[in-house]
Amino acid sequence: MAKKKNRKSRVSNGGRQKAHINRELNRQAKFKKKRDDGTNYVYQPNPYKKGTKKYYDEKQRRAEKNKSKKSEYATFTSIMAKLENYLSSEKEKFKKKADK
Numbered sequence: 001m002a003k004k005k006n007r008k009s010r011v012s013n014g015g016r017q018k019a020h021i022n023r024e025l026n027r028q029a030k031f032k033k034k035r036d037d038g039t040n041y042v043y044q045p046n047p048y049k050k051g052t053k054k055y056y057d058e059k060q061r062r063a064e065k066n067k068s069k070k071s072e073y074a075t076f077t078s079i080m081a082k083l084e085n086y087l088s089s090e091k092e093k094f095k096k097k098a099d100k
């Protein structure tokens with residue numbers, strides 16, 4: 001058998017803890033700079049009065065951004081795979097009941 005290499009670190013990131021800490025510090029510094037410059041993202045609530053057509057048009061426009069980008073074929077394939085998994089688990093349950 002081949003001899004296993006001795007691991008330097010038992011940390012899950014493979015001993016790159018300092019690199020991860022530095023990356024996080026850089027990320028935080030970037031966002032702090034954006035906050036100081038005033039260019040950071042600020043949520044803009046829907047400016048129209050609730051119940052008006054413009055309000056619901058704006059709400060619909062914002063909701064469209066969150067739609068899934070999956071193709072119809074990919075969505076269908078995913079649904080069919082879930083159904084297949086469910087049916088196979090149900091068949092196994094019935095087999096276990098029949099064996100008893």
